[in-house]
Amino acid sequence: MANNHGVVFLGPGKVEVQSIDYPKFVNPAGKSIEHGVILKVVSTNICGSDQHMVRGRTTAPKGLVLGHEITGEIIEKGKDVEYLNIGDLVTVPFNVACGRCRTCREQATGVCLNVNSSRAGGAYGYVDMGGWVGGQAEFVMVPYADFNLIKFPDKEKALAKIADLTMLSDILPTGFHGAVTAGVGVGSTVYVAGAGPVGLAAAASARILGAAVVMIGDMNTERLAHAKSVGFEPIDLKKSDKLEELIEAVIGVPEVDASVDAVGFEAKGHGQQHETEAPATVLNSLMAITRAAGGIGIPGLYVTEDPGSKDEAAQQGNLKMRLGLGWAKSHRFYTGQTPVLKYNRALMQAILHDRLPIAKIVNATIIPLNQAPQGYTDFDHGAAKKFVLDPHGVLKKAA
Structure with missing residues (x-):
């Protein structure tokens, strides 16, 4: 089993890259699931929403693994995943959504009724959003994969535009x-x-x-x-x-x-x-x-x-x-939270066909995972940048 490292919230003003558990096919309640995939994280971004937690402006618990903006390559899948395959490069909506409840069926995936026991709506690595482990890490588990994930149709072309496509997980939608x-x-x-x-x-x-x-x-x-x-x-x-x-x-x-x-x-x-x-x-x-x-x-x-x-x-x-x-x-x-699935396929097409150079517009700045704490500090000081973490060096190689 591979090692895993992630960005961990340690209290107001402090984050640290630590060794964390390698993901398993279990939900936050500890129940085994087979509808998920494990991703090798290709890119994962620091978000302004993360900063609210790091500043101590929420009730986020110490020890929370941060990160809800995730793009990755499937390296394992559960037996109930039918339409995705090992090696697929996918974008992950920050919403965790079951695809089966009333709100998901109405495209309101930001307030899924089944993925969070305390309120409507789930997200990775975020306070009060169901306890799903965050993706500012080397590897992460994504549930309800067939419903949530969009496979990029051309992996090579996607990697060439990965600094743009990483924005599909949250800020662009x-x-x-x-x-x-x-x-x-x-x-x-x-x-x-x-x-x-x-x-x-x-x-x-x-x-x-x-x-x-x-x-x-x-x-x-x-x-x-x-x-x-x-x-x-x-x-x-x-x-x-x-x-x-x-x-x-x-x-x-x-x-x-x-x-x-x-x-x-x-x-x-x-x-x-x-x-x-x-x-x-x-x-x-x-x-x-x-x-x-x-x-x-x-x-x-x-x-x-x-x-x-x-x-x-x-x-x-x-x-x-x-x-x-x-x-x-x-x-x-x-x-309310954005229902990412409502928009991300169309926005993906706009990026792939050169209609929306979002990486340039938000000044995407790629840094390795171990520099995440400095990225948080610089972003908190108002840097005119969108920090993109590159856990495995894939983005650096693609550039």
Whole structure:
């Protein structure tokens, strides 16, 4: 049996690459299963959602193996796996989904009813998401493989674009979900809050959906400069606490057709308050700038408990939202985990046929697994990069 190493959460501000168990065909309750596969992890990414746990802003337990963005090669399979084979290169949705329950049948795989005993929805290596072992590792087990996994049709071609295709596991479908649910279409004016990887993916998605102009707001100078370099209109939120004025300076009117929250619950204020945490500020500002009957997509993460917040209400997942404004403007709000399977096949095709250079857009930066702790530190300090871990050196070789 091979050795296995993975990125382990050891407490606020600390992760470490440690020796971990080689995966077995068992679910988190210890029950043997035969519908899974074991993957040699080809690529696995550091996500902003992981950072919330590492910062101590969730109830994540020490010892959790992190990682929900996974691409891999099948090296073992259970006897109930019929349509995948050893050697297949596959993309793994971050959602763990059974494919059999009511929500999965309705394509709402982000809230599968059978993979988590405590609530709807499961994910790899994430707090309160069912206890499934994470994939920032050399090897990982993926359940319900026939349902969850998409095989890349041409392995050689896929490896040549692996830095792009690794984004299919989460951030690209998540950004796309935010844009779609906000109602982005041909000729739309769009504002995206947050110039991190998910925000950039949402902006790229808005562009491929036909938006006329895509603005992206942040307070990080490096991230704004990168957003501009890949064709988006940067909005420096340090310049004013009135987002309407910043929007009007770009498009001539203080409102947009659609907006996307790619920030989530650790948001900070605008203008002079840009250093002050304000959990509901993004949602409130998006209601202010989104036109009447417009849409707001909310792929940014909001948690049921935030023990690290200084806001007492936010510690219990409560936000001080100006919901009356959104109601008065007949806004559509769409929240929740992205149902990756709803989008990833189409997005795969867009990548393979050179329509969506997402690795360049999010500034994919490949590092070996043993450098993951430094990657977490750099990402937490606001690096304008998407860190991609290369556990076996496959990406380095492919490049």
